[in-house]
Amino acid sequence: WAFNERVVAEAIVRCPRPVVAAIGHETDVTIAELVADLRCATPTQAAVRLTPDRVALSEEWSFTRRRLERSCSRLLARGRERVARIEARPTVRDASRLISPASERIERSANALRSAMRAGLVSEARRLAVAEARLQRAPRTRASRGGVRLGAAASRLEHAIRRRLEPTGWSSRARALDRAMGACRARASERLASRARELEAVSPLATIRRGFTITLDDKGRALRSAASVAPGQRIRTVFADGEVDSRADAEGGRMGDQMDLFGGGG
Secondary structure (H helix, E strand, O other), X not given: OHHHOHHHHHHHHHOOOOOEEXXXXXXXXXXXXXXOOEEOOOHHHHHHHHXXXXXXXXXXXXXXXXXXXXXXXXXXXXXXXXXXXHHHOHHHHOOHHHHHHHHHHHHHHHHXXXXXXXHHHHHHHHHHHHHHHHHHHOOHHHHHHHHHHHHHHHXXXXXXXXXXXXXXXXHHHHHHHHHHHXXXXXHHHHHHHHHHHHHHXXXXXXXXXXXXXXXXXXXXXXXXXXXXXXXXXXXXXXXXXXXXXXXXXXXXXXXXXXXXXXXXXX
């Protein structure tokens, strides 16, 4: 009855190692046998179950090894046959016939790309030269607009070259072109900023902001001398914060003490 005690059954369940119950009373079934990992009729049977036959294990190992060797041999044979069939294909025996047309197409695409790049760079260089010439004559606002147009033209050129590159699959050339275009844009932007600073230094607007004014005739031309102003002529004086329209008096082109104001802008 000791094998039916709860404390014995709980000890068997908590045991970290497998427990074999071999009590020997075949006619009786105890709780210990029900909770054990393995139940044997007698202690002798338990010893046999726990100690396998070395000869039987060796035979089983040999049998498993032979099966594995045969399976590997069959896999290798099928692999060799598949490789032989692939090598026998005409496309594999003479791969140069497939590579040569592709190489020719790639070379033609490369030549077309180089030509397009040279033409685009020459065109943009001309546009840049024209923009620089305009910047030398235009105020700062025109320089800003020229920079915007130049950036847009560079962007269009980049997109056009990308479209030519996509069918060829030359990703490395595309990345190199991106780097070259980026450097070209950086240099162009630097030159543009330098021109803008030079224009700002000599711009009449900078002079006006320092407290001076510019007087223009009715056609927008700058007046450099009081003698060039006719009596009664309408003139416009440009300040930093706006403009004032006035009329010259009749005393030799001098400005009168009282100005006839027509309205100011700005």
